[in-house]
Amino acid sequence: MQGEAGTEQLWLINMARKAQERAYAPYSGFRVGAALQGISGKVYTGCNVENASYGLTICAERTAVAKAVSEGEQQFKALALVGDGQGFVFPCGACLQVMAEFAPDLVILLSDRKGHVATFSLKELLPHTFALDNREESNGD
Ligand SMILES: O=c1ccn([C@H]2C[C@H](O)[C@@H](CO)O2)c(=O)[nH]1
């Protein structure tokens, strides 16, 4: 869904923009910011944290999830995600899988640098996956 964002959505997107300023991205130059809202209402921000050993890079979304869980919150309402590129930044497969662990019904707000907003559900971006709520169900019979 694309279009106008409500005030609460804009507020979360602004928090992601603030977090983006703290990105550590000397290798890709691609700075990403995330803001994850828990059901408590509290917001956990994240940025990408790159490394000279490239594969050790942590995406903004997973930074936010790790902060939240380590502070005692495990259920989430929405995630806002912003980047530097022309279009929207979509979460990578690894981050979708990690978010699905805690928030299968998460709402994902994407905003580009011009301020356009698009909304997706996590299930739209990752319709089927290995997770707590289905790992004992689908044995094929
Ligand atoms: O959803 C995304 C996509 C990319 N990145 C980061 C990883 C890497 O540091 C840089 C370039 O891929 O952007 C994120 O943090 N989140």
Ligand SMILES: [Zn+2]
């Ligand atoms: Zn990722």
